[in-house]
Amino acid sequence: MSSQQAAPSPGPAPSDPAPAAEGHTHAPLVAISEVSVEEPKSWQRVVTVRLPLGEWEAARAHVFTSVRRKAQVPGFRKGKVPVPMVESLYAREIALDALDWLLPRAWHQALHEVALDTVNDPDYSDIDFGDESGQFSFKATVEVRPQVRIEGYRGQAVTAPEEPMPADGVERTLAQLREARASFTEVERPAADGDRVTVDFRQLDAGGLPVLDTAVKGHRFELGSPFVLEAFSEGLRGLAPGEERRFPVSYPADYDQESLAGQTRIFQVTLAKVEVKGLPALDDSFASEVGKFQSIQELRDRIQANIEAEIRDRNRQRLEAALVHGLLAKNPFELPPSMVASYVLHLLADEERRRGASLGEDERRQAIESLAPGAELAIKRWFLLDAVAKQEGLAVSDEDYEAHLGALAAAEGRPGEEIRQSVARAGAAGRIREDLLHRKVYAFLETEAKVQRAPISVPAAEA
Known part of the structure; x- marks a missing residue:
């Protein structure tokens, strides 16, 4: 969360x-x-x-x-x-x-x-x-609610981490789309990395006898995948369908299943099936299968635009966080404990609705402890933005609000009146206006600050 x-x-x-x-x-x-x-x-x-x-x-x-x-x-x-x-x-x-x-x-x-x-x-x-x-x-x-006045935002020196546009972002996304649409063909040959294998296995004790309740049938995975222990993949390389092999697997000390962490187990594995993976060609037909794209170039352009929008959004969030943290450091204030506790319970209720089940007592206590710091920061951020808006006379006009609804309608391809009705049914008008106001405040704070961008490297998996 x-x-x-x-x-x-x-x-x-x-x-x-x-x-x-x-x-x-x-x-x-x-x-x-x-x-x-x-x-x-x-x-x-x-x-x-x-x-x-x-x-x-x-x-x-x-x-x-x-x-x-x-x-x-x-x-x-x-x-x-x-x-x-x-x-x-x-x-x-x-x-x-x-x-x-x-x-x-x-x-x-x-x-x-x-x-x-x-x-x-x-x-x-x-x-x-x-x-x-x-x-x-x-x-x-x-x-009582804190009476907040914010000082020091004019000329505030801020260092904002900035993520660069990845050079290979489009190709990595296309590779993921191809993987999701891969086809598999069964072959009669020894297993090699990249093959999808289906195995039956069980654990053996030190005497070579089966360990009770450890038998698994029809387990399927990609040989050599980083999500599979290398020792398990190594034990299967070169094994042909129908063949059996016994080999040890050592689990790392930080393995997520505590009962196996740092342990070594002996496995008896039978290879049931080997399938070779086939990836679709990157052509116009592939683009039309992915979505309503007329050509592979149109798909590439959309992916590029989406990546750029996501990175701009992440960089914007990093800048906003830097602006807020800087101003909170200059303008410390305390929150009433009941206000923080109330918001934590609000977040907790959201989490339980997401899960579709109530948290246990211990899990609930841990969740409250982990949520409290973020909840306090979120509320302080709200008070800070609200204070700056009042001090600078920033407001959201009806024209601003209507323009935003119009942009939503255009982005979703829906009539404007339909958007208005949806907003009314959800009782979201106040929240939308507040969000628009906070965007204005952030834009104002950025123009008043002395912002220095600090490029950061992002792991490929996160980019």
Whole structure:
């Protein structure tokens, strides 16, 4: 699972509560005497809320009626238990219900007194029932969205790794396409590298006797392939169909199957079939089989264009990563833990949907640990891009959005209205606009930065 996966937006900021100086636009839910805020961490606020003691008494009175209505005491009809007895027998339930009623309302009211952009529900503590202070009070601990301002992007020196266009990229792709369409013809001769062989084999113990449950029939592979242990291929070279051979195979210490790593096993192998591989000719007929291409040259041109587009995209991602890492180093900020945890769970749910099964407990714990750093980086990247967009007044116009949908329609050969309907059904308009905005921000950051390209070598298998 890639940590470069795009982070979901931390979401629109909750509506900013009206400043206290402007007054309330509605009747207060409860009367607040005082609200004070502490900042133990950049992402955490501890809010102390004080209320007149009468608010606590009113809350108790509010819930008392419902508690009395359901109270059951031997000798009294349901709902007819005397008030003093209800207050005595149900004191704990009354207090808990009153807190459940009062605390959320008081907290909601307190948020109209202080401007906090919270990202989680409050954790209530330090409840004072006013026995000595004469006021009811409590503390609410919450996490808040970071207030990010980015500096240093004008003239930022950035070194961006750049992958060159491979000289043999088209030929390697054509070779892969030919391999995928290879034909095989059975031959009666000894096996050689490049042949597809079918074998029956089993392991033998030190005394030459078969090891239980190790027999395999009809195993097929290409002799000499890098995906087959060389010792196994060597044991079969020169063997003719119907012949049997016994030979040892030593497994490397880093072999992916731990039970065999660093071990040596004796195999008894019977060669059942040898097939010679035939590759199709690179002609116009081959091109039409691969896709809707009129000629082999048209296929070559398409492959070249695709390779160039893929490399440009990878180089763009490398540059964007360099820009982000540089600015995060200059502008460090902390994220609320609940925000990172929420995104990790989002990624985990995606992975489980992809697999079509839930992860086991250990696997889930390991996945959470491995996903957390990438999730944190993705969210910080979102805040960074959002901050630069706001600071520089960058925005996506309706014309930008419509032009993008038009380009999608043209690329997919579909009517524009069909694309719009698909976007609407998926509820993807906001995500598309956000992606377009971030592209604008990256383009802006690139123009403002001093970018130095650093050529890198890429293994042929990855190019």
